[in-house]
Amino acid sequence: MIKKLLIANRGEIACRIIRTARAMGIATVAIYSDADAQALHVSHADEAIHIGASPARESYLVPGKILAAAAASGADAIHPGYGFLSENAGFAQAVIDAGLVWVGPKPASIIAMGLKDAAKRLMQAAGVPTTPGYLGDDQSPARLQAEADAIGYPVLIKAVAGGGGKGMRRVENAADFGDALESCRREAAASFGEDRVLIEKYILSPRHIEVQVFGDLHGNVVHLFERDCSLQRRHQKVIEEAPAPGMDAATRAALCATAVQAARAVDYVGAGTIEFIADASDGLRADRIWFMEMNTRLQVEHPVTEAITGVDLVEWQLRVASGEALPRRQDELAIDGWAMEARLYAEDPATGFLPSIGKLEVFDVGTAWRIDTGVRQGDAISPFYDPMIAKVIAHGVDREAARSSLATTLGGMQIWPLRTNAGFLGMALAHPDFAGVRLDTGLIAREGDALLPPVQPSPMALAGAASALVRPGAINGFRLNACAVREGSFLLDGVPIRLPIGDQAGGQDQILIAEHGQMWALSRWRIVGGGGDAAANGAILSPMPGRIIAVFVGEGEAVTKGQKLLTLEAMKMEHTLVAPFDGIVVALAAVAGGQAVAGAALANIDRRES
Known part of the structure; x- marks a missing residue:
């Protein structure tokens, strides 16, 4: 058995591999770049070795640095995870040539399946149907x-x-x-x-269905049933489930037997996935499902297979790499219930799913059957790597139970100030075509904006939050039909908004609103009498996350149009924000040395004369 394992990866997959290795009594070695010096996978491993600068091409994608770390630590095996060098046959061979155990398929198998055209020819020769x-x-x-x-x-x-x-x-x-x-x-x-x-x-009603296969060094190959990964955005998987909905026993048996046949054709060892495209226009039929490609590694969505089979696929990887036979025969594997996985990303659906980077000041993903993550509250999401921050997995007795459980978990998430796709995932799960198994890979593209979550909280949530800000302890005491003789000018995520309020002032300066997996910050800006001038008519908002390096004005100071107010450093560049018109600095939230999130209100200029 492997004694010390180096994980040539980062984030949630590194944490996940460490968890299984520790349970097996295997010591672990993490590697990390500058950006990951305080990362969760570094603290979870038994030891950690720095391998370079933050960009992956200078650290996680440099075979020589990883091999040097293995030698320095005394590791006797390397697990590549997924992504980075996991399907690089040259790296796999270099690991083997260094006398280390490669936790993955043979380099020849990686090469055979690495190019789509060559892989399809090979499958055709093996009798596997191709598109x-x-x-x-x-x-x-x-x-x-x-x-x-x-x-x-x-x-x-x-x-x-x-x-x-x-x-x-x-x-x-x-x-x-x-x-x-x-x-x-x-x-x-x-x-x-x-x-x-x-x-x-191009298949007009395509379903993306894949089969988990596993081989050992003794010639044994089994399948662990199928997953459906049809819910995709721009060819990227969003929600995966196992087993595939609408798959009857005969079609499943034929498909899985084909996957085993494909794995045997390349003398496959370890965990792999055979991906198929299905024409679902007339339901799932064995004669309408074709081979697409093979992923010669562990998949991101492997937890749903683990959920329905009770198998730890990483444990199997480590045992097979150590020379052991597969722990179970095909007739010892069965499907138990249903599982779904959602990929939680730090990204903003409202801005075309642009990555959201910065510090996770609040990171509460609630409870689920399983949550795989590589971050914790207080960690920062950097611009250097994929912004996936967690995989949320639900398991239930049937599909509806798993779907409902996953939706509940996503809806209760509280993550701030970064934006996430939790609300979008919830909308996708609730869509009648997904719930009713009328799905294909084009569902998200067809529905477009219909799947985008609301851009602001519900009126009821806003009313409650406004009440909490102006009347201490009155979170639930706001009534729209009350005597609202005054108005409050608030900032919702830095954007001015006016709400009716009661007669009393006081309370908190800011409150976070959590609803349907999203969060907003409502803060007090200024209280004015009923019918008074609008406040916050010159809000100065942070154009992006960054550090405030200089503030040139003070509250109450008169400024002229174009006058420098403050300088923000973001993405290695300085951005100077100026007054939009002549006026008075009526509020100032910016502090030199402080951090700003995108859209945060930094100052407010009132047009009134001094």
């Missing part, structure tokens, strides 16, 4: 256009070395093919250093 398309060596635009015309539109252009949705274009008609091909090749060359493509028939 109709063109895999030829002639990559001339004329030949590719002719093949697409013959297949019939719509078609999908896919980079042979692609992944993660990059180097992929859907083409609706012949007239658009040339431009789509050129765009796809540019992206593929930039992302993968390889611009060759293949052409596939």
